[in-house]
Amino acid sequence: MASSGSAQVVTHPSASEEPGPGALTDGFHLLIDALKMNGIENIYCVPGIPITDLGRMAQAEGMRVISFRHEQHAGHAAAIAGFLSKKPGICLTVSAPGFLNGLTSLANATTNCFPMILISGSSEREIVDLQQGDYEEMDQLAIAKPLCKAAYRVLHANDIGIAVARAIRAAVSGRPGGVYLDVPAQLLGQTMDEVEGQKSLVEVIDPAPAQIPIGDAVARALDLLKTAKRPLIILGKGAAYAQADEEVRNFVKKSGIPYLPMSMAKGLLPDTHEQCASAARSLVLKQADVVVMVGARLNWLLSHGKGKSWGEPHSTKFIQIDIEPREMDSNVEIAAPLVGDIGSCVSALSEAMGDAWPLPPAEWTDAVRQKKDANIAKMAPKLLSNSLPMNFHAALGVLKQIVAERPDALVVNEGANTLDLARGIIDMSKPRKRLDVGTWGIMGIGMGFAVGGAVETGQPVLAIEGDSAFGFSGMEVETICRYQLPVCIVIFNNNGIYRGTDVNPSGGGDVATTVFVKDARYDQMMEAFGGVGYYATTPEELKRAVNEAMDSGKPCLVNAVIDEAAGTESGNIGKLNPQSALSKA
Ligand code: ADP
Ligand code: MG
Numbered sequence: 027m028a029s030s031g032s033a034q035v036v037t038h039p040s041a042s043e044e045p046g047p048g049a050l051t052d053g054f055h056l057l058i059d060a061l062k063m064n065g066i067e068n069i070y071c072v073p074g075i076p077i078t079d080l081g082r083m084a085q086a087e088g089m090r091v092i093s094f095r096h097e098q099h100a101g102h103a104a105a106i107a108g109f110l111s112k113k114p115g116i117c118l119t120v121s122a123p124g125f126l127n128g129l130t131s132l133a134n135a136t137t138n139c140f141p142m143i144l145i146s147g148s149s150e151r152e153i154v155d156l157q158q159g160d161y162e163e164m165d166q167l168a169i170a171k172p173l174c175k176a177a178y179r180v181l182h183a184n185d186i187g188i189a190v191a192r193a194i195r196a197a198v199s200g201r202p203g204g205v206y207l208d209v210p211a212q213l214l215g216q217t218m219d220e221v222e223g224q225k226s227l228v229e230v231i232d233p234a235p236a237q238i239p240i241g242d243a244v245a246r247a248l249d250l251l252k253t254a255k256r257p258l259i260i261l262g263k264g265a266a267y268a269q270a271d272e273e274v275r276n277f278v279k280k281s282g283i284p285y286l287p288m289s290m291a292k293g294l295l296p297d298t299h300e301q302c303a304s305a306a307r308s309l310v311l312k313q314a315d316v317v318v319m320v321g322a323r324l325n326w327l328l329s330h331g332k333g334k335s336w337g338e339p340h341s342t343k344f345i346q347i348d349i350e351p352r353e354m355d356s357n358v359e360i361a362a363p364l365v366g367d368i369g370s371c372v373s374a375l376s377e378a379m380g381d382a383w384p385l386p387p388a389e390w391t392d393a394v395r396q397k398k399d400a401n402i403a404k405m406a407p408k409l410l411s412n413s414l415p416m417n418f419h420a421a422l423g424v425l426k427q428i429v430a431e432r433p434d435a436l437v438v439n440e441g442a443n444t445l446d447l448a449r450g451i452i453d454m455s456k457p458r459k460r461l462d463v464g465t466w467g468i469m470g471i472g473m474g475f476a477v478g479g480a481v482e483t484g485q486p487v488l489a490i491e492g493d494s495a496f497g498f499s500g501m502e503v504e505t506i507c508r509y510q511l512p513v514c515i516v517i518f519n520n521n522g523i524y525r526g527t528d529v530n531p532s533g534g535g536d537v538a539t540t541v542f543v544k545d546a547r548y549d550q551m552m553e554a555f556g557g558v559g560y561y562a563t564t565p566e567e568l569k570r571a572v573n574e575a576m577d578s579g580k581p582c583l584v585n586a587v588i589d590e591a592a593g594t595e596s597g598n599i600g601k602l603n604p605q606s607a608l609s610k611a
Contacts, residue, residue: 045220049221050217051183051220053213054079054214056226057190060187060227061089064190066089067089067090069090069092069117070101070115070116070478071117074124075161080147090481092477092481092509093505094474095504096499098130098131099473099499099505100117100128100131100474101128101130102474102475102478103117103477103478104117104142104144105131105132105142105474106471109140109263110458115135115142115143115478116145117143119144119145120162121148131474134466136175136203138466139203139264139267140204143206144207148208148211149163149210149211167179176206177205177207179207179208180207180209180210180213182213183216186227188226191228194233198233199235236370239347241374243362244364244371250361251316251345254315255386256314256390257314257317257386258284258311259283260287260322262290262319263464265368266290266458268321268368269457270372270373271294273368278295282391283318284310284391286307286311289449293454293455293458296454297455302398304450306394314342317343318347321368323348323356324344324346342358344361345360345361345362346360347364347366347371349368405451410423412564414563415587415589415590416587416589418444418447418518419447419451421586421588422451425572428569429452429453430453432488433459434459436459437490438462439461439462439489440463440491440496441495443597444518446598449462461475472491473500473515474499476506487512488514489513489514491516491518493521503515503551503583507557510581512579513581514572514583515583516583518586520593521542521544521546522540522542522590523540523541524594524597525591526542526591528541544590545587546585548583549583549585551583557582558580561584562586568584
């Protein structure tokens with residue numbers, strides 16, 4: 027049985043050795059063994075009391091332990107690892123303040139349906155529960171609960187195997203999300219018999235079982251789709267997460283229906299595909315009569331499925347594919363809910379469509395194509411602008427070309443204007459290559475996603491960052507340099523939030539709240555840690571710098587000087603800013 031004595035010597039045999047009689051193991055090793063047994067290879071962490079040794083021992087046991095400067099970014103790295111791998115990404119933090127820092131990313135992962143497990147050390151239960159003021163005292167389990175899918179605490183070493191199994195299942199089954207696992211300091215030091223300990227570990231069988239839609243639901247969906255005059259498919263990041271790429275492509279191609287990828291679903295089919303309706307977004311949302319939602323939610327990003335953007339009073343009918351039954355009717359009525367995993371659902375649709383499924387009316391697909399061609403033609407000259415200082419379009423025209431030439435690179439993207447414009451301008455050609463601010467539109471994912479993306483995939487990363495967005499995670503350039511990751515950061519530096527030209531309304535004193543230090547040299551931040559910095563003021567300089575950086579596979583930061591007057595308030599979502607009632611009166 028478990029004991030909490032730390033005087034005994036723990037003789038943890040390596041995996042190949044058979045434990046001898048009387049050999050002991052402890053909480054540290056059981057936790058590491060439980061993760062490894064379930065195919066988890068990486069931990070993203072910030073060391074400290076009481077988990078410093080856990081990181082050391084995990085490294086000694088062959089895990090990759092990536093150590094950050096702030097827990098939020100370790101958490102974002104774990105979350106994106108979950109999105110990319112369909113296995114829960116692991117973030118490890120210290121108690122109270124470290125735990126709280128990690129909680130932002132746990133909540134963000136849950137909101138985005140990314141599987142991750144936040145494991146935090148915690149203080150002595152007896153003291154915490156009597157509120158006697160322990161070192162970093164906090165009831166972490168209670169605080170985590172409302173912010174994630176599930177939260178567990180383990181008190182006995184022989185429960186570690188079951189606890190990790192529960193955490194993994196909770197993170198990846200059904201709608202994926204974040205899980206909290208509370209590990210009190212005492213637990214890690216508890217010892218138990220090595221053989222019993224190994225027996226207590228659980229290898230999770232079929233952690234995210236297929237969920238097959240019933241035939242009636244498939245028939246109902248196709249009956250509705252058959253009546254459509256102006257059908258549309260919307261692909262969301264759930265479809266990208268599902269890794270059912272072939273099945274999704276087959277369904278879209280077979281249907282012949284125009285499709286709209288949500289930002290992190292870009293590349294499931296190449297954005298240059300003839301059915302892609304991204305460049306005719308407003309038109310298709312307004313005019314579609316039947317919409318098939320594939321792993322996308324009708325939340326604020328899609329104007330909740332109603333209102334002017336959807337051409338109301340005309341009413342749209344929805345077919346929705348989602349693994350979460352409660353997603354149905356969350357914003358508007360869903361005429362044909364299809365509950366199941368994406369792969370099973372789209373395959374069932376394709377199969378039931380048979381060989382003689384009619385293509386959508388040419389009148390509709392022609393209208394979409396014309397609108398799209400016109401918008402693309404309108405955009406083209408802007409991307410070639412040579413005006414100085416550079417504007418967003420000119421800089422993005424350069425990056426568009428570079429991304430097209432490097433289809434395997436991951437693109438991380440955050441900012442306001444830098445985000446909105448890059449999302450529209452930069453085409454993706456492969457799935458799960460675009461990682462961005464997601465459901466919340468959160469700033470601060472940049473360096474965490476860049477590190478997680480590079481570590482999980484081994485592919486180069488191009489992080490396209492607004493100067494403000496970069497600031498939330500900028501210190502992690504040291505992490506990128508320390509691990510020598512192939513990350514090229516491009517900062518769209520327009521001297522501030524939205525733009526750099528605002529003035530203090532009082533006419534004096536401090537600078538305006540949205541304004542930063544003029545002409546800041548972010549490139550020198552990278553140089554401080556041994557990476558390569560570039561300073562680019564023209565599209566030509568930008569192109570040379572980014573290509574050189576991406577070729578080098580080394581940590582690089584390109585400071586792209588953008589017109590400080592360019593940029594609109596809050597980018598595309600300025601309408602979400604409240605208006606002062608007084609100034610209107
Ligand atoms: P987007 O922001 O791209 O529109 P959302 O995050 O809003 O995407 O929606 C993703 C949806 O995908 C969620 O409702 C989630 O339940 C669903 N989902 C995630 N994984 C799967 C899966 N494997 N099968 C089916 N649905 C899934
Ligand atoms: Mg800016």
